[in-house]
Amino acid sequence: MPGGDDVRVLVFHAPDAPEDLAAAGARAVRRIGREAPAQTRFRTRVTDDAAVFTGASLRRYNAVVFLSSGGDLLTDAQETAFRAYVRSGGGFVGLHDAARAEPESAWFTGLIGARPAAQSPGAAQRAVVEVGDRVHPATDGLPLEWAREDVWLNWRENPSGRVHTVARVRERSYAPGESANGWDHPVSWCRDYDGGRSFYTGLGGTAAGYDGANFRKHLRGALLWTTRLARADCGATVTGNYKATRLTEPNRPDALDRIGEPHGLDIAEDGRVFFIGRGGGMPGSPVVTDWDDPRIGLGEGTVHVWDPDTGEVTRAGTLEVFGNKGGGDELVKNEEGLLGIALDPDFLTNGRVYLHWTPHSGIDRERHMAQRRVSRFTLDRTSGTLDLSSEKVLLSWPVQIHSCCHAGGGMDFDSAGNLYVATGDTNSSRFSDGYSGNNPEPDFGGVSFADARRTAGNTNDLNGKILRVHPEDDGTYSIPEGNLFTGDEAGGGKTRPEIYVMGVRNPARIFVDQETDWLYAGWVGPDAAEPSPVWGPAKYDTFAVITSAGNQGWPYCMGNRQPYRDRTLPDPTQPQDWYDCDALRNTSPNNTGLVDIPPARNNNVWYAPQGGAPDFPRNGAGVPTYRTDDQTFRLPWLKGGGQAAMTGPVYRYDAGSNSETKWPAYWDGKWFVGDFYDGEQPRHALVMDPANAGDGGLPVHAESLEQIVPEGEDGIRNLMDWKFGPDGALYVLDYGRGFFTAHEKSALWRVTYEGGPPTPLPGDLVGDRHAQEG
Structure with a gap:
């Protein structure tokens, strides 16, 4: 030139x-x-x-x-x-x-x-x-x-x-x-x-x-x-350069033939999109809530596949899961079922599919307990269906199913072939007025269901965590170096080496950026609508960039290490001392792990009904005032409300791809975050500073996606999962318009870029056309 x-x-x-x-x-x-x-x-x-x-x-x-x-x-x-x-x-x-x-x-x-x-x-x-x-x-x-x-x-x-x-x-x-x-x-x-x-x-x-x-x-x-x-x-x-296309039609009456109750997706290198249904049936389908009935909570965990070559959807498999109890009271509804999917890094060669699920066959109706598991299945290449007889149970652990909620579910692989598994705290915040889920009192059959110190805050429990293991060919797993615990800590038998991150509430979605191997996670906060000078922060939904093993704080601290008040017996209604986020101690009677646990870390994004990243003046001990009049909002692009955080991917632009609909290089390295709900909830692409992202640094820049990933009744209103495919297009699951069912609006969507190549075109560059212009 x-x-x-x-x-x-x-x-x-x-x-x-x-x-x-x-x-x-x-x-x-x-x-x-x-x-x-x-x-x-x-x-x-x-x-x-x-x-x-x-x-x-x-x-x-x-x-x-x-x-x-x-x-x-x-x-x-x-x-x-x-x-x-x-x-x-x-x-x-x-x-x-x-x-x-x-x-x-x-x-x-x-x-x-x-x-x-x-x-x-x-x-x-x-x-x-x-x-x-x-x-x-x-x-x-x-x-x-x-x-x-x-x-x-x-x-x-x-x-x-x-x-x-x-x-x-x-x-x-x-x-x-x-x-x-x-x-x-x-x-x-x-x-x-x-x-x-x-x-x-x-x-x-x-x-x-x-x-x-x-x-x-x-x-x-x-x-x-x-x-x-x-x-x-x-x-x-x-925004006019983007096109959102619904890829799946509604199910036929009384048949989950095209989509189940949407709960996660993964995309093969050949462009096939695998998406799962948690366990709810069609609207109006009967559910069993009677614990005396052997069919209680029986649902269909579905695996569907969308093929880009044909545009058709096939049902690849069905698992009998526990979790189809419908809605209602927290002692009635349940969020278990088929919760997560991850395709093996060599899926096109070995056909291996990892599913995170709660088998119905393993429930204990007397104790209201179940065994959650991560299983490996093989997809039969000839039939295109999961070979259920090929199951290898990689990992299994107990969960209480007496009370809703927080099953988590997200899974992903890093570049070294390590599998990350996000688990919820299986805990109710109903018994702590929507603040810290730390009430030790209510239990069923001796198992607490309102004390997340039993799960998320417990070094010896796999719930309320993000696990990291390395699957082996024989169906077992090994422990990668750098997890939070070795399993051999002092005291013996009080830590689980599978734990990479503790202190998360309900991480439904996680993503691992293959370029950096950084983990991106989001989880739902408790239910308190406003902060309390007595009990602590309001409902903070959270997003975090995680670059090393650690403790994200729940149920002790949230946001930028804002502490809650302790509760204890005999009267959990009376506030005790504020938690010390630097020196956390798990003194719950339900704790089976270490008493001295890792300190809480800062999170990158937190949002309440009042706005994004609420912060307060703090006293000499570092305790915020928690007075609404004192709040400042460090992320003004964020609002709260319904609040159900759904982290998305980090986009990586492929210059070598010949896809004409891939998203532009502008989005390269940006982290997509969203909420299940639309409206004023987050639906943005964030620029993080690599120098402080892993230490809880705030986003430097936010780009709204509200018009690009369209909201509204006829758009993608209830965002459940989203990932980029090998074609550079964004694939999005819309949950639908009800709960615990597959709805006519439940759908897989694709968002493509239609804006053409960068300008000027190669033939328009100086040296090619200048002579024509005099």
Whole structure:
């Protein structure tokens, strides 16, 4: 790609522009063009004479920069010439006040993308820019969090979804004024517009700002793209570029022929999607709740397969599970059943499928106990069905089934072939007023069902954990190095070496990023609607990046290590001391493990009905006030409400894939988090700082997915699981519109990118077409 004399940039500013600002901007563009490597160098012309806007003159330039150019500066004929220039493939860069240029022109409004609000703050302020696009030439290499002083514009109408935002300004880092845009406050964006390329940045409001190396890097990248010296995807977050397609039809009457009660999925390397049904039948199907009936809780755990070659769904297998008790009281409903699926890393060769489930045949109706297990089955290649006789029980452990809830279920493999298994605390928070599930009193047959210290907080119990084991060919498993316990800790027999993470409540979904082997998990919080100065934090649903073995805190501490109050006999209604998150002790009478347990760690994301990442002032002992008037919200893009955290994948862009519908490179490395519910619940892609993600660092940037993974009654309303396939498309399970049943809205969906390749196209790059343009 030749640079130098072959590439020209026109810088235009208003005749009455502030002299220092115009000079600084022109000087910065000239310096960028002069000091660039030879293949991306360009010549710069600066003018305040609008007479340059003619067809013949504009054809000489690869890009036009509007600098300090607010107001009505072009005649109708000049705007027509400029419009023709853009339509012929010309590039446009708007800086700061360019958003006020040609205020009566609808076409110019589209070119820029947004207009400033009348009440934008006028003075320069120091603020933090969140650099969400890590691959665009204008932001590649910039800090994740870029602190700078500038004049920050508010927008009359937020352009997000119509343009591709590459950076946002964090409003809580400065005073945005009355017309603030909220957490989603774009500051720099681009779009393919009317045949050409448009890049706008709200930065550049001060002369001193042009001297910064990061700003020049930002502006240089914008010029590379608009001059056709580099390619970039400026449609990656334009919501109209995504298409959501329902892949499964509703079941036929009284038949789970296409989908069961959705509860998880995995995707083979050949694109087949395997998805499971927990155990609920069709709406209105009978359930048995009488413990004297041998059929109590009997349900169908289903495995279905969607084939991308045929578009057809087949039912690959059915397991008789316990868990079909319907809804109602916590002593009636149950969340056991077929809970998780993971395909062997060599599935296409060996056909092995791992299922996390609760067999009906193993229940103890007298004691209300069951044996949960992880089993390995083989898929018969000829019939396409699971060979139930091939079962190898990898792992089995007891669970109480007297009271709902929290079975967990998620499973995934890392790059070393280790299998992670997420288990819930099988505990009710009903008997602790929705705060810490730590009431030791209620039990059935001597087994507590309201004290998560018996499970999640117990070093000798596999419930309320994320386990990590290495399956062996003979159906057994070995223990990888680096788990939380060895099994040989002092005291003997009080730890389980399978435990990788303890202190989780109900991790229905987990994901392991094969590139880093980091574990991403989410779990549902308790039921308290508000924080309590007596008992502790409200219902915090949680997401965490887990890079090493440890304790995530439940039922002692939540969020950023906010402690609960202890309960004990003989009167659990009376609060005891606050838990010390640094020196946790399990003194529950139901504990069978160590008394001194690992300290609680910070989590990355927590959200309550009041908002995202609630935090409070703390006293000298580190205990928050837990007064609602004291709350601050560190993640303003988050709201709570129904709250059922469903972590998603980390997207990894495959440049070698020839898929025409794969998601763009913009999403590479972003972590997808969502909630079972739609509305104000999270459905976002997060940028994490690798330097602190494993230590509970907050997300640096959040991108809304509400329009891309569409919400609403006819969309993906109840998000149950989501993963990217080898085609780079996102596959999503919608649970349906009821509970404990397969509903007509229960469905597998695929979300594809329809925005085309990055621009300019290879044939449009400088050197291929420049000679045609004179």
